[in-house]
Amino acid sequence: MHKDNYSNIMDIVEKLRNVNLRPTKQRILLANQILDGTNKHFTAETIQKEVLSKGQSISLATIYNCLNKFVSVGLLKQIDQQGEVTIFDTNVSCHHHFLNQETGELIDIEPDEIGFSKLPKIPNGFENDGIEVLIKLESKNLV
């Protein structure tokens, strides 16, 4: 059953309150855009484009503020990678990724698809908080 927009918004407000975030207009707008229950990877720029295409406007700085807040309360995850763009992930569980280096697209890899036979000693005073692998993809040079 497709939810009407109003009950959707009420769900979002509750989701924000559950993690002690004040449901501001911008947070609701972004959470509604991002947290629709599907796993996806995105950048602040792509979210801004989506919001603009719906006839609403929001600055990139505001988007980054909100997304970083969402990350800090565990609603979102930030993918660590080399490169200029920050990619956010709605799947907050520990999992791995393929990175298509040509398009920047990330593809989820289930945790049980990767095993480890050797790990370094964790430095004193720290514990292992999760291992996330990024496998970089490059097109094969087909002749």
Ligand SMILES: [Zn+2]
């Ligand atoms: Zn992911």
